[in-house]
Amino acid sequence: xxxxxxxxxxxxxxxxxxxxxxxxxxxxxxxxxxxxxxxxxxxxxxxxxxxxxxxxxxxxxxxxxxxxxxxxxxxxxxxxxxxxxxxxxxxxxxxxxxxxxxxxxxxxxxxxxxxxxxxxxxxxxxxxxxxxxxxxxxxxxxxxxxxxxxxxxxxxxxxxxxxxxxxxxxxxxxxxxxxx
Amino acid sequence: xxxxxxxxxxxxxxxxxxxxxxxxxxxxxxxxxxxxxxxxxxxxxxxxxxxxxxxxxxxxxxxxxxxxxxxxxxxxxxxxxxxxxxxxxxxxxxxxxxxxxxxxxxxxxxxxxxxxxxxxxxxxxxxxxxxxxxxxxxxxxxxxxxxxxxxxxxxxxxxxxxxxxxxxxxxxxxxxxxxx
Numbered sequence: 023x024x025x026x027x028x029x030x031x032x033x034x035x036x037x038x039x040x041x042x043x044x045x046x047x048x049x050x051x052x053x054x055x056x057x058x059x060x061x062x063x064x065x066x067x068x069x070x071x072x073x074x075x076x077x078x079x080x081x082x083x084x085x086x087x088x089x090x091x092x093x094x095x096x097x098x099x100x101x102x103x104x105x106x107x108x109x110x111x112x113x114x115x116x117x118x119x120x121x122x123x124x125x126x127x128x129x130x131x132x133x134x135x136x137x138x139x140x141x142x143x144x145x146x147x148x149x150x151x152x153x154x155x156x157x158x159x160x161x162x163x164x165x166x167x168x169x170x171x172x173x174x175x176x177x178x179x180x181x182x183x184x185x186x187x188x189x190x191x192x193x194x195x196x197x198x199x200x201x202x
Numbered sequence: 203x204x205x206x207x208x209x210x211x212x213x214x215x216x217x218x219x220x221x222x223x224x225x226x227x228x229x230x231x232x233x234x235x236x237x238x239x240x241x242x243x244x245x246x247x248x249x250x251x252x253x254x255x256x257x258x259x260x261x262x263x264x265x266x267x268x269x270x271x272x273x274x275x276x277x278x279x280x281x282x283x284x285x286x287x288x289x290x291x292x293x294x295x296x297x298x299x300x301x302x303x304x305x306x307x308x309x310x311x312x313x314x315x316x317x318x319x320x321x322x323x324x325x326x327x328x329x330x331x332x333x334x335x336x337x338x339x340x341x342x343x344x345x346x347x348x349x350x351x352x353x354x355x356x357x358x359x360x361x362x363x364x365x366x367x368x369x370x371x372x373x374x375x376x377x378x379x380x381x382x
Contacts, residue, residue, distance in 0.1 A: 036217045036219055036224070037216045037217035037224050039216055039224060039226070039231040040229075040231065041231055042224065042231040042232065042233075042317060043224075044216070044217050044219060044222065044223075044224035044233065046219070047261040047262075048261055049220075050261040050262070051219040051220065051221055051222040052222065052233065052261065052262035053222075053224065053232065053233035053262075053317050053318060054262075055317065080312070080315035080316060081227040081228055081230040081232065082227075082230070082232035082233075082234070082315055082316065082317065082318055082319045083312055083315045083319055083321060085315075087312055087315045089315070129368065129370070129373065130362070130367075130368070131367060131368040131369055131370040131372070131373075132260070132263055132267055132367050132368070132369045132370065133313055133314035133369075133370060134313035134314050134318060134320055134369075135260035135262055135263045135265075135267045135269070135367065135369060136260060136262065137222060137233050137235065137262065137318050137320060138233065138262055138314060138317050138318055139262045139263055140314055140317060141263060141367065142370060144370070175381070182310070187310075187311060187312050187315065187321065188309070188310070188311040188312070189311055189312045189313075189314075189315060190309070190311035190312065190313060190322060190324070190370075190371055190374045191370055191374070192311070193309065193311075193373075193374035193377045193378065194370045194371070194373035194374045194377065196377045197373045197374065197376045197377035197380070198373065200377070200380060201355070
């Protein structure tokens with residue numbers, strides 16, 4: 023094994039933050055989330071055919087960002103081992119006020135594997151019933167949007183023109199919504 | 203203005219790496235790319251209806267990742283101001299060996315706005331002509347795949363079962379491919 027190969031196996035912590043650490047592996051620098059066992063995102067379409075989106079200010083990009091409802095699993099003390107589907111139910115309810123009859127696995131994938139270790143599991147929520155107010159767990163300032171599926175592409179362009187940023191996973195959600 | 207509001211305007215560098223820095227803004231920690239003016243990703247479908255995908259080992263997730271061809275703009279000395287479309291042409295050729303007659307803007311969006319400042323511009327490449335070998339600029343080890351569009355979802359599941367990870371932007375690309 024060459025030195026170069028051995029080097030890639032060493033992970034060095036460059037900075038150990040409160041929630042995120044910057045690490046280097048074989049000279050490759052990236053952000054690693056701490057105390058998180060998974061990340062979930064939820065494709066939620068109401069019985070009336072409306073896609074549920076959330077919008078919140080994101081300091082890293084300095085803009086309000088329109089996203090699928092999403093959140094971290096394993097970051098609540100005592101719930102580190104909660105199942106990803108349970109985390110998806112909790113996040114959907116917290117952020118949007120909707121309870122889902124079913125939470126079905128759709129896909130798992132990287133968000134941006136060049137700069138972060140994030141792997142996101144995407145679920146489809148069906149049988150939606152509004153039972154709460156949503157808009158976050160108190161530390162979050164989240165706006166909830168319900169947009170008829172056919173109007174979503176035009177609506178996103180309007181919001182972008184208005185200064186919001188779109189999370190590209192919204193388009194992944196549109197793919198799965200159209201794939202049925 | 204409250205102290206809390208003022209605090210969110212201060213960006214503190216926690217670690218200044220070679221390519222990436224970890225910063226904190228109002229207590230929010232995230233990774234910031236250095237010396238990059240933009241990031242491009244390319245939806246490239248050949249005249250035979252095959253989607254061009256690339257696969258490479260990504261240290262942050264410790265797996266080979268299947269992605270749309272993509273790359274950084276402004277990271278080549280002397281080319282900091284190159285247009286994003288030009289960067290998309292260069293990256294497509296470097297990674298896949300294909301030249302595009304047209305490079306058309308599709309969308310702009312965040313990859314993961316909770317942990318990185320990355321904003322990606324997605325282009326559609328048309329009029330593809332293979333003129334080079336592709337597979338990277340020498341520092342990269344990239345495999346190129348050409349998969350008939352209708353087979354892509356099944357093919358991705360097979361690759362995932364085989365241990366590769368999928369970048370979720372591949373599904374964003376499938377949305378735009380199907381949206382025509």
